[in-house]
Amino acid sequence: MKLQNALRLAAATVLTLSPTTSAFAHVGTSDKGNAGKSQVISFGVGHGCDAASDTLSIEISIPAEVTTLRGVPSADFGAPVLTRNEANLVTKVTFTKTRLSPLDEQYYTLQVRITVPNTPFETLVFPIIQRCKNADGVDSMTAWVDTGPDSEYPPARLPILPARSAGWNKFTVPVAITDLAIFSDAEIVWSGDSAYSANPTTAELIAGESGVTPLESIEANSEIWVKY
Numbered sequence: 413m414k415l416q417n418a419l420r421l422a423a424a425t426v427l428t429l430s431p432t433t434s435a436f437a438h439v440g441t442s443d444k445g446n447a448g449k450s451q452v453i454s455f456g457v458g459h460g461c462d463a464a465s466d467t468l469s470i471e472i473s474i475p476a477e478v479t480t481l482r483g484v485p486s487a488d489f490g491a492p493v494l495t496r497n498e499a500n501l502v503t504k505v506t507f508t509k510t511r512l513s514p515l516d517e518q519y520y521t522l523q524v525r526i527t528v529p530n531t532p533f534e535t536l537v538f539p540i541i542q543r544c545k546n547a548d549g550v551d552s553m554t555a556w557v558d559t560g561p562d563s564e565y566p567p568a569r570l571p572i573l574p575a576r577s578a579g580w581n582k583f584t585v586p587v588a589i590t591d592l593a594i595f596s597d598a599e600i601v602w603s604g605d606s607a608y609s610a611n612p613t614t615a616e617l618i619a620g621e622s623g624v625t626p627l628e629s630i631e632a633n634s635e636i637w638v639k640y
């Protein structure tokens with residue numbers, strides 16, 4: 413990478429975090445995991461299953477990579493039930509609401525504490541089943557399990573951030589990265605002569621800089637420079 417370009421572009425970036433624009437109206441998490449660290453992960457329930465059905469339960473499937481998990485009791489749903497496999501690992505966390513509201517007008521936050529696997533740049537996937545009941549007692553269900561590219565019902569995803577320091581970091585990424593949202597809190601990412609920034613002003617500078625191409629994905633085993 414061209415360090416002068418990098419420094420010049422980085423100097424032009426605004427230091428405050430840009431507000432996240434990612435859709436968060438479904439059931440999911442906007443958290444990012446810190447590799448190897450114990451961390452509380454929050455799942456937001458943006459709405460019920462259809463126009464007027466309050467959420468009755470949320471069942472979160474836990475990926476096999478997560479081997480340490482505790483439930484975090486919720487004000488509305490109480491303590492979640494943990495389902496374990498023969499190896500005593502948690503495979504499912506189920507939050508069930510005791511007092512159903514006749515209206516779908518609340519935003520719920522449900523949490524678990526996990527040890528984030530020490531696999532930076534990978535993304536954990538949490539399929540979620542949401543069950544609802546309306547004022548007439550009619551049940552409905554939404555399965556947030558479709559991992560397709562433009563899925564209407566995406567599962568929750570937790571990208572795993574590497575251990576990093578403020579300023580410049582050099583990483584060799586072990587896996588291909590197609591979604592650069594994992595760098596949403598970085599000022600700029602360089603891979604060779606390609607650069608990426610979630611900051612629109614920096615992204616514009618990258619696009620207008622001769623000899624620099626916008627970075628859209630990163631191949632496995634690439635060396636990258638990231639300024640946080």
Ligand SMILES: [Cu+2]
Nearest residue numbers: 437438439458
């Ligand atoms: Cu939604």
